[in-house]
Amino acid sequence: MADRSFLSWPFLDDRHRDLADRLEEWCTANLPVDHTDVDGACRDLVRRLGGDGWLAHTAADAGDRLDVRTLCLIRETLARHDGLADFAFAMQGLGAGAITLFGTDEQRAWLDETRAGRAIAAFALSEPRSGSDVAGIETTAPPTGDGWRLDGEKTWISNGGIADLYVVFARTGEAPGARGLSAFVVPGDVDGLEVVERLETMAPHPLARLRFDGVSVPADALIGDAGAGFRIAMSVLDVFRASVGAAALGFARRALDESLARARDRVLFGAPLADLQMVQGHLADMALAVDSAALLVYRAAWTKDSGAARVTREAAMAKLFATDEAQKVIDAAVQLHGGDGVRVGSVVEQLYREIRALRIYEGASDVQKVVIARQVLAGG
Numbered sequence: 001m002a003d004r005s006f007l008s009w010p011f012l013d014d015r016h017r018d019l020a021d022r023l024e025e026w027c028t029a030n031l032p033v034d035h036t037d038v039d040g041a042c043r044d045l046v047r048r049l050g051g052d053g054w055l056a057h058t059a060a061d062a063g064d065r066l067d068v069r070t071l072c073l074i075r076e077t078l079a080r081h082d083g084l085a086d087f088a089f090a091m092q093g094l095g096a097g098a099i100t101l102f103g104t105d106e107q108r109a110w111l112d113e114t115r116a117g118r119a120i121a122a123f124a125l126s127e128p129r130s131g132s133d134v135a136g137i138e139t140t141a142p143p144t145g146d147g148w149r150l151d152g153e154k155t156w157i158s159n160g161g162i163a164d165l166y167v168v169f170a171r172t173g174e175a176p177g178a179r180g181l182s183a184f185v186v187p188g189d190v191d192g193l194e195v196v197e198r199l200e201t202m203a204p205h206p207l208a209r210l211r212f213d214g215v216s217v218p219a220d221a222l223i224g225d226a227g228a229g230f231r232i233a234m235s236v237l238d239v240f241r242a243s244v245g246a247a248a249l250g251f252a253r254r255a256l257d258e259s260l261a262r263a264r265d266r267v268l269f270g271a272p273l274a275d276l277q278m279v280q281g282h283l284a285d286m287a288l289a290v291d292s293a294a295l296l297v298y299r300a301a302w303t304k305d306s307g308a309a310r311v312t313r314e315a316a317m318a319k320l321f322a323t324d325e326a327q328k329v330i331d332a333a334v335q336l337h338g339g340d341g342v343r344v345g346s347v348v349e350q351l352y353r354e355i356r357a358l359r360i361y362e363g364a365s366d367v368q369k370v371v372i373a374r375q376v377l378a379g380g
Contacts, residue, residue, distance in 0.1 A: 002080060002253045006291070011298040016073055023077050026052060032082035038204045039162050043120065045088035050117015058093035059100045059111040066093075066100060066239055068301040072246035076297075079250025083354040086247050087205050090240070091158045094362075095121025097236035098167045098183050102224040107185050110165055122163035124154040124186075124210065125233055131156070132367045134169075134233055135178035139212060141170035148172070148184065148222065150215040153196070156361070160208025161195040164188045167223065168212070174227035181229030184221045191215070203353040241315040241362055242300035245322030248358050249293050251351050252326035255333035256286045258347050262337055273336070282336060286329045293322035313375035320368035323358045330355050 007017045030048065033041050049055045057074060060066045071093060079086035093100075096114045099107050113119035130136035139152025150170055157166075165188060172182040186193065192215035199207040224232050263274035263283060273279050300314035333348045334341035341348050359365045 002257050003290075006294050006298070009298065011302040012069060012073070016069055019070060020073055020077065023054070023074060026054070027077060027081040027085075031078070031085050033084065035084055035204060038084070039206050041084055042088050042159070042162060042206050045085050046092065046120055047117045049085070049089055049092075050115060054089065055092050055115045055117055058089065059096050059115050062105070062108060065305070068239060068242060068304045069298065071240070071243045072297055072301045075243045076246040076250040076253070079247040079354075080254045081250075083203060083247075083251070083350070084205070086250065087158070090243060090247065091123070092117075092121050093243075094123045094236065094240050095159060095163065095165065095167060097123065097240060098223050098232050099185065101235055101239070102183075102228075102232055103185075104220065104223075106220060107223065110185065114165065119164040120159050120162055120188075122157055122159040122166045122188075123236070124157050124160075124166045124168040126154060126156045128153055128155050128209075132364055134181075134230060137169055137171055137181055139168070139170040141168075141172050141182060141184065143172070144216065147216055147218040150184065150186070150192075150212040150217065153209060153211050155209040156199065157208055157210055158361075159206050160210055161198055162206050166193075166210075169229045169233055170212075172226050172229075178230035179227055181233075182226045183223040183229045183232045184217055185223060186212075186215065186217055186221065190217070201357065203350075203357060235310075237362055238310055238312060238315055239304065242297055242304070242311070242318045244358055244362050245293065245297040245300070245315075245318040245320075248323040248326035248355060249290065249297055251355050251358075252286070252290050252293065252322075252329040255326075255330040255348060255351050256283075256290055259283060259286060259333045259336045279336065282332050286332055289325040289329050293318075293325050296321050313372060316363070316368045316371040316375070319363065320365055320372070323355070324365055326355050327359060 007020055035041055057070050075086050078089055092114050114121045141148045141150045166186045168184045168186045169181055171180055173180045192213045194211045195208050196211045197209040263279055266273040296318040300311050300318040303314050304311045330351045334352055337348050340346055
């Protein structure tokens with residue numbers, strides 16, 4: 001059983017502790033799932049997460065705020081049980097995040113579908129030549145009189161190919177660079193939207209490269225104001241970035257749990273592995289990394305829930321530290337498991353493949369260092 005003492009920390013309320021208990025029961029009964037058919041597994045997970053009420057937390061009603069501590073707690077718990085379940089939950093929130101924060105009443109009708117698990121959402125930001133550099137987006141969306149025309153490519157799009165809804169960021173040209181981007185609601189079955197390539201990764205998830213070839217969307221597909229796309233994208237990432245750290249924390253907790261069990265049960269030189277001081281040192285480092293990451297993750301979430309307009313510094317620190325340290329914790333877990341740690345299908349081998357992408361998406365680790373440094377230099 002994973003350590004749950006963090007639930008008593010002052011960052012969390014009784015409602016969070018109650019949610020954690022109920023979610024733990026749900027995960028024990030429903031996870032992990034078979035990953036053989038990744039698309040089918042994701043569709044099924046979204047349906048079940050929505051039907052059982054967990055996706056209700058991925059979006060907020062007009063006038064309400066997302067509870068970031070709840071997002072983090074759910075992601076940590078799901079990730080500890082099944083990385084694909086965490087993916088399915090997280091992408092519903094990220095994909096619909098711009099609508100939650102800036103959508104019109106008409107656009108918000110999509111949220112009823114995504115929260116119920118009846119529609120799958122996707123966040124279409126990255127491009128072949130602009131990943132971390134959002135201001136370098138090349139997809140265009142000039143006005144057409146009665147709407148907008150989208151042309152360009154997006155890549156590494158989570159839920160690409162299975163999404164019913166894409167929030168697409170494109171250049172509308174109000175100003176150079178970041179000030180000339182806008183965000184649009186684009187249905188997944190619109191004419192001119194092509195799934196060019198399905199992308200295979202070390203931890204199988206539904207990912208795709210998309211092409212927009214003269215995709216026409218109506219005027220009311222625009223989210224917020226024209227030219228506000230960069231601010232919208234950064235606001236969404238500001239909310240969800242700490243939750244990436246929470247997912248990494250879930251992976252790290254599972255790795256620590258597996259390592260503790262291994263150290264207690266494995267006999268080496270006539271004694272439990274846990275009796276070796278070097279092994280104890282590894283376990284101590286792992287436990288320290290897990291608790292330190294948890295403190296940063298839930299500090300960032302608590303700060304946002306307490307009313308902070310932006311948590312750029314706190315979220316960047318949480319995401320950077322939790323993902324980088326989880327990589328170290330899981331690597332140590334593989335080492336402690338010896339040959340079993342690299343056996344395909346073992347828990348720690350799966351965790352080893354799952355964690356690596358988290359140090360890249362939603363702002364790579366090196367980019368987070370730049371963000372943190374700029375915040376510190378600015379006194380923020």
